[in-house]
Amino acid sequence: MMAAEAGAARNTLNAYETDLRGSSGVLEGKLATAKRADLERLGDGWAQLARSTVARKSAALRRFFGFLADEGLRSDDPSEALPRPGSARPLPKSLSHADIGRIFDTLERGVATQKPLAFRMAALIELLYGSGMRATELVSLPRASVRRGSPFLILTGKGGRERLVPISDRALDAVDKWREHVPEDARWLFPSGKSHLSRIRLYQLVKELAANSGIPPDRVSPHILRHAFATHLLEGGADLRTLQTLLGHADIATTQIYTHVDSARLVALVNARHPLVDAPGSEA
Template sequence: MLLSEATDRYTVHLADVRRLSGATVRAYRADLADLAAVVGDREIADIHLDALRDWLWTATRRGDARSTIARRAAAARGLFEWALEGGMVEIDPTLRLVTPKRGRTLPNVASADGLAELLDTLVAAAADGDPLALRDAAILELLYGAALRVSELCGTDTVDLDRSNATVRVLGKGAKERVVPYGAPAARALDAYLVRARPVLAARSATAGSALFLGARGSRIGTRAVYDLVARTVGPVVGATTVGPHVLRHSAATHLLDGGADLRAVQEMLGHASLGTTQIYTHVSGERLAAAYRLAHPRA
């Protein structure tokens, strides 16, 4: 079987059987297309360890980030493991493939005071009833208040909100469902949006359906619109020109830990499969602690 055909079948397996997200499947497909571009679209059984090493070395010389190279190696490992189980290859060459460890980069985090001031300003600006202003305030309050991923927010329907208990049910990575609480400011912003703004936006389109958040034309809001909203509003607070919705998730996790939240509770709220993924936020908090110590302690 040619590499291109194996890639097609493997990515279908990732989407339909393993239920990975569309973004992950697209990334793996692009990685394996890069492999074919370097080693050629040959029989998968003829791809050996040396060819895979050359492929990763090409990526290194090209200047690809360590995280990208590590992901590409993971894509190859998954492909050959799947091919071995299916009898398409007799030996898995990736068993001896060594790749660089992913670098741990600390995420951008907004200060709690800076975010509070921004969100209060947006809520006040929406007081005149502008539908988009009300929607934007509710989006940012929920992204931060529930530490959601942008895909989770955009995929949420009105029935997923339990307004009496201030929780939202979301579908996370790997189609894993979880119920997340949100606070009083998010509850007030959501109530204002649902009563005063969503009906106005829904009337603009026949495709509004049950989507919680709607775009200016009345259909379900897309991730690009949320990215633009966050970059425009939260970017100046973080002091970065390129920020996305994840900055609010990062900030929420860090502020929870700074406030004394249990690490495993934060893991459950974020929907992380591994506690190690959540632990990066302890490093962020630790950096702040060290900075405060150096600044204030007389024996620092």
Template sequence: MTSPAAQTLDDLLLPAAPDLRQAVAEWLRHLATERRLSPNTVEAYGRDVRIFLTFLQGHLGAPASLDDLTALKPRDLRAFLAARRAEGLVSRSLMRALASSRSLARFLARSGRGEASAFAAVRSPKIPRSLPKPVSPAAARALADADTRAGEEREGWVLARDAAVIALLYGCGLRISEALSLTRAQAPVEGVDRIEVTGKGGKTRQLPVIPAVQASIAAYLADCPWTLAPSGPLFVGAKGGPLNPRIVQAAVARMRGGLGLPDSATPHALRHSFATHLLARGGDLRTIQELLGHASLSTTQIYTEVDAARLVAVHQQFHPRARARA
């Protein structure tokens, strides 16, 4: 059976010399097995490196080898970034493109294939710091309510299904991939008040499930016309197969139009809302970190800035002296 890393390499059709192709294959296996990155992340890293090597082929006039990579100068990397920016990439995408190639360079150095020092000499593009954009508690509840879409010409079980997924995202702070990876046997119904999910890096965490979310999932299961195998997906599509996340994204997009919500109101924004609303109600930052599955507390601390910004906005809107100055 072909390994995910090898299959990714085959799909990449790398424009590189054989020695570099082999090194990239080993690097992808390292990301998948030792660092335990998700298949989607490994695929994204490989895609970024393919784009970089495609640039090098044109830049150098031939497919790059290991020696070519270690001989790169900072000006070569700056030429790559300039070319990508000319194609319309924003700073965040440029940073990721450079980070992927840097990861490969570090792997080559650790495995004794040479030091590509140019990567350490070039700064990553600066990106503007942006805060997560949660939705209000009322909006989150409306998105998770099947009655919000009562006028749509869709089967009732589909509306109940989408509402159950959204309720999980907001009620448990899940990523959409985590919610859709749940099996029927893991459904938090019939007295089950917690779930175990596998997040980034293959790390598992247990999460409590509040009664409102349990009721939403129970309503979906009661209406679902398909017989769900215990080891099969909890949430299924119209034909009984695994539910595509784009279906949930489209459902949220339709509702935010009717509710007058901004484009930032996405399924992932419900995860931000979960953390922000818990913090606003006195939740402990360390506990929120564990619930979200963040590896570092510094990642979770950004929600303190969101809450501070909210308090400032409320103060400016309602304090008499603030309104007098406006």
């Protein structure tokens, strides 16, 4: 069901299998027939685990018992007995507009040297920050995937879900300059050896770029540039549904983590646009 109906990615399927098998082992193979007391005991055994781990295990089991109920294999759902640690998900790290400015200043100085690797770095960052791609999606782009005259790119992300990703004119220009140095028979836009640039190497290159831009390297990564893409779009007026589509999130709840970034603008919007602002007595 998780694979065929929910379209879960392989890593998600593996995580669910691990959690379900582990819980079944604790309950001596009687997970499917577990009672509330069994699940309470199971949850008690997670007391020393991290909050995020408990949340993941509970979610897997709730999905499992929900499946049993949907299929008519159980008439009850004991999963309410599982712990609900709440969301302690940290706010996504991001970068200020000034940080982004310093990074692009460094890229421009590099491009001025006309060195091929400087063109590659510029293309990588333009696509990361300008399109919000995941690192894996970026490094595995085919050579001909980004084309002049095509402002969108179709990507296959987590769970095999396809989405349209916008490609800015800046990114197109950067890719064009880099592609001149990529062999025409190359399969990948960012080739390396017999394959493409690795995620680890991309991570290292981004850290080096941060250091050269006067930004502590621990504050910058490919994923943080993706967060900056989303954060700055939201600040510019994009709505969450648009962000959800651009980022390829299956659930809007994942995208809602970004609502922290623009609380001041939202408050100002309510104060300025709410229909009661100009109503008599609104000063009170």
